[in-house]
Amino acid sequence: MVKVEENFLYIQSIKKQPVKRTPVWIMRQAGRYLPEYMKVRKKHDFITVCKTPELATEVTLQPIRRFGFDAAILFSDILVIPEALGQNLEFLENHGPKLSPQILEDKQIQTLDLQDIEARLSYVGDAIKMITSELNGKTPLIGFSGSPFTLATYMIEGKPTRNFKYIKKMLYHEPGRLSTLLEILTEAVSRYLAMQIEAGVQAVQLFDTWGGILPVHLYEPFSAHYMKKIAAELKKYDVPVTLFSKGGIELAKQLADSEASMIGIDWMTDLREAKNLLGHKFALQGNLDPTTLYGSHDIIRKEVKRVLNVFGGESGHVFNLGHGILPDIPVDNVYQLVDVVREISTDLHS
Numbered sequence: 001m002v003k004v005e006e007n008f009l010y011i012q013s014i015k016k017q018p019v020k021r022t023p024v025w026i027m028r029q030a031g032r033y034l035p036e037y038m039k040v041r042k043k044h045d046f047i048t049v050c051k052t053p054e055l056a057t058e059v060t061l062q063p064i065r066r067f068g069f070d071a072a073i074l075f076s077d078i079l080v081i082p083e084a085l086g087q088n089l090e091f092l093e094n095h096g097p098k099l100s101p102q103i104l105e106d107k108q109i110q111t112l113d114l115q116d117i118e119a120r121l122s123y124v125g126d127a128i129k130m131i132t133s134e135l136n137g138k139t140p141l142i143g144f145s146g147s148p149f150t151l152a153t154y155m156i157e158g159k160p161t162r163n164f165k166y167i168k169k170m171l172y173h174e175p176g177r178l179s180t181l182l183e184i185l186t187e188a189v190s191r192y193l194a195m196q197i198e199a200g201v202q203a204v205q206l207f208d209t210w211g212g213i214l215p216v217h218l219y220e221p222f223s224a225h226y227m228k229k230i231a232a233e234l235k236k237y238d239v240p241v242t243l244f245s246k247g248g249i250e251l252a253k254q255l256a257d258s259e260a261s262m263i264g265i266d267w268m269t270d271l272r273e274a275k276n277l278l279g280h281k282f283a284l285q286g287n288l289d290p291t292t293l294y295g296s297h298d299i300i301r302k303e304v305k306r307v308l309n310v311f312g313g314e315s316g317h318v319f320n321l322g323h324g325i326l327p328d329i330p331v332d333n334v335y336q337l338v339d340v341v342r343e344i345s346t347d348l349h350s
């Protein structure tokens with residue numbers, strides 16, 4: 001069993017223990033808005049960074065060194081699972097990820113190979129060991145995966161899309177085929193996250209970036225159901241699980257009967273309403289609108305205050321953005337964000 005450090009602010013707040021201030025980290029904190037990340041990327045392509053433990057360690061630590069965030073997140077991508085299952089993965093400069101061939105027919109689903117998936121992803125375990133050794137008990141490391149539904153969108157569409165035509169066609173015309181794929185992905189994700197926990201991550205997060213394209217009544221059977229299965233599967237490890245869904249309170253509500261410790265709240269949702277509906281059972285993470293970070297320091301202060309006031313001096317909140325940081329955010333504004341979260345939340349907790 002992996003020992004969870006009791007002195008991590010991030011873990012204490014998830015457990016609703018008293019905290020001296022609100023912990024803060026930001027989704028996509030390692031990435032293109034950081035000049036030191038771009039320096040690494042000038043020399044190495046994205047997949048090479050993910051697959052080389054020394055490089056993955058370096059970029060995971062970059063935002064920790066700069067901002068002293070209260071949690072680090074493993075540098076990797078959700079699409080390493082489809083690749084490990086047998087799809088071909090490329091990241092085309094300025095066009096985003098491409099998976100081929102698209103998964104459209106039963107026979108393509110049958111070629112997906114769950115056997116030895118941990119071995120094909122062993123570079124992730126190696127990176128985790130190196131990162132936790134560098135962090136040396138000072139900052140917890142969060143492992144992650146995409147949710148089965150979000151992974152399925154990329155596997156079926158093959159590339160980023162606006163209308164999700166292929167997966168929605170499958171959803172309505174071949175729902176059994178989509179469920180078969182989601183079952184395979186549920187096993188892959190559960191085993192992958194168990195491997196990450198055994199390698200040393202102190203928490204895990206499931207990103208359901210695209211669950212919000214489902215009509216509300218289909219969110220439970222095609223996305224929430226599988227996320228809950230994974231959270232239940234990981235219960236045996238003493239490690240907090242966060243479920244992040246993007247698509248408003250109606251989706252977050254459908255995670256209420258899960259065995260997760262924390263629910264990630266997107267920027268479209270009223271955090272106060274989320275707290276009223278979910279806060280008695282879960283810690284909440286979020287939910288500053290990422291575009292606030294284009295604003296002046298005064299606007300950032302005002303909006304951070306609004307988010308922090310929802311919890312006041314209570315524990316059970318991890319400050320984050322309501323989705324990933326955008327690549328052209330000025331670094332200076334991230335310093336302002338971290339400073340004001342620390343200053344205001346210290347006052348609220350004193």
Ligand code: 1CP
Binds near residue numbers: 029073077091144324
């Ligand atoms: O340098 C580059 O050009 C690559 C840009 C990049 C980065 C920095 C991609 C390609 N992925 C990542 C890292 C990443 N991805 C992390 C770790 C870094 C950190 O958080 O500090 C994480 C947690 C992810 C997760 C991820 N990848 C998600 C879920 C979270 C979210 O933001 O919604 C998704 C949907 C992806 C797919 C993906 N990977 C990369 C891109 C550009 C995309 C989005 C494609 C699209 O628009 O649909």
